[in-house]
Amino acid sequence: MFFRRRKKYSLQELSPDEIFMDSANIPGFEQGRMEGRLELPLSRRSVSVFFAAFAGVAIIFAAQLFRLQVIEAEKFGSRANSNRLEIHSILPERGLILDRFGKKLAWNDPSFQLVLNASSFGKNINIETLNGILSFLGVGMKEGDLAEYASALSNRFEDIVIADLLDWKEVEAVLENFPEASLRAQASSVRRYVSNPGLAHLLGFLGYPDRVEEDIFSAAGVKSGKSGIELLYNRELSGSMGKHSVEVDSKGRVVAEATQEGAKNGSALNLTIDSDLQLKLFEGIAAVVRERGFRGGAGVILDLDSGEILAITSFPEFDSNLFTLGISVKDLAKISSDSANPFFFRATSGLYQPGSIIKPLIALAALNEGTVSPEKEVYSSGSISVANPYFPDKPSIFHDWKAHGWVDMRRALAVSSNVYFYAIGGGYGDVAGLGAVKLEDYFRLFGFDQAIDFVLPNAENSILGLNWKKEENPEDPIWRVGDTYNLSIGQSMLASPLQIIKFAATLALDGRVPKLKVVSDDSNKLELEMAMDIPKEYFLIVKEGMRQAVLTGTAQALAGLGVSVAGKTGTAEIGNSRVHSWFAGFMPYEHPKTAIVVVLENGDSQNLVGAASASRGVVGWMVANRPEYVNNSLDVSP
Secondary structure, eight states: OOOOOOOOOOHHHHHHHHHHHHHHTTTTOOGTTEEEEEEEEOOOOHHHHHHHHHHHHHHHHHHHHHHHIITHHHHHHHHHHHHHHEEEEEEEEOEEETTTTOOOOEEEEEEEEEEEEGGGGGBBBOHHHHHHHHHHHTTTOHHHHHHHHHHHHOOSEEEEEEEEEEOHHHHHHHHHTTTTSSSEEEEEEEEESSOOOOOOHHHEEEEEEEGGGGOOGGGGGGOOOOOOOHHHHHHHOOOOOOEEEEOOOTSSSSSEOOOOEEEEEOOOOSSSOHHHHHHHHHHHHHHHHHTTTTTTEEEEEEEEETTEEEEEEEEEEOOOOHHOOOHHHHHHHHHHHTOOOOOOOHHHHHHHHGGGEEEEHHHHHHHTTTTOOOTOEEEEEEEEOOOOOSSSTTTTTEEEESEEEOOOOOHHHHHOHHHHHHHHHHHHHBOOOOOHHHHHHHHHHTTTTSOOOOOOOOOOOOOHHHHHHHHHHOOOOOOOHHHHHHOOOOOOOBBOHEEEEEEHHHHHHHTTOOOOOSSOOOOOOOEEEEEOOOOOHHHHHHHHOOOOOOOOHHHGSSOOOSOOEEEEEEEEEEETTTEEEEEEEEEEESOEEEEEEEEEEETTOOOOHHHHHHHHHHHHHHHHHHHHHTTTTOOOOO
């Protein structure tokens, strides 16, 4: 029998690693995903090392925190309190002011300001340092004024401009000489105005706001409009402020910069003014005022196709640049004490008795009411006499400026017969007259009691007859027929040159009342406020009389200029042998294109050269240099 030898097997255990090694041959096994790996526990030594490192870091942080909050708390607290976040203003550029042809009338030149953080006053800067800075710049203050200024600073917390209109060399010198002061330079600009005279009242000037809280720009040292266009369109011209956030240290030095929001510059303003024509009008008025002893004067020229003011000026005037750059006390006192009042914008704010230039309105009223026909003649012997019920032997005499004989309406307008207008206004002989109430109704119809819808500040309203007497003669307010006579020739009322140009334009446009403009709206179209319900033929009759005034009557100074002018002169008596001289007219007569009004204030009654002469040079200049304003129509006068 054969026996098989059995193979002996060992009973040794298989390790897990051997099992996983064998399993590596299994399809789909992925060692990249940690398959076949055992997770072994960390050794005790590794845990001890990690804990020791963590404890070390914690001890370091705790030590540093103890140093900051305990050991050096006072030092770093003071430093933190000294650092602060400031909002600095970014100043916008003020908008340009341009004339109708794009010529710059007001613009900006670069400049710098010195800005002080008011909260640092008493810390890094004191009253002596402040005075030193101001004296360094040549603007030292008296002791009392300096104390008051310092007191104001101590109550302020925002930045405040302590010096303006500086160049960079001046700024740099101050910063180098006063490093301890919390000062910084701020880019700014200085407003400049065209040197041509005649524009100051219209453009106005800039100045710091009277009260800080009333203007958001004041704290940043931005000047605002104080008069004229600069005042009326201040918001549009100013733009909007930008801001820049910065972190500064205790000495006011910039440590870090943060956000910035840019400024929005002001919008440019295009005026309807022709600056060359404005200059010519101003020079014409100034020449006659100086030569003939008037106190002042004003003028307005209007484009009848659009209602645009081509020129509006007043004499005397001031220099707008003086106020923007900083006028001296001496210069300001000189201007303020001038009896001719250079600050007074006579064209809009001056109220004058219009005299005979109001006669075309009286004629229109008489025609429209049927008081007289245009052919009705009234005899002027040089005066009329009205019985005095209180003193029969002392009748009231109302004079004409000369005896004109028999005159109808056209002739009366041409020679400016007072007697004729006494009759149709207040009644005389077989002419019933309109009466004061009806006259004032027509004054109101022509807008003499209404605020002018115009884009200039301080435009005054007229004062009509009944109210005028109450103001001028309160001790005798009773209205009499003599008062109506005076009202009929423009003596018992007050009106501004601006209102008279509107009246002249209404005559030229046959009762259409234009809306006046001094800022361009790019439409170049005439806008009407209203159209009067008065027959066009009545306006034609009145305009024929005004044309005859230029050809053969009182306004012959406007004849022979290359354009057919129709107009009316006026001489308003103001007492003490003094008068206001007026001219109001339009051209060309056949198809009116332009209206003009000139007033010369407070002159000698014996003088024969007045507003008509001042107007002549301006009209002649327009014919030669601006034919589009007058259509270059040929004058048919002899």
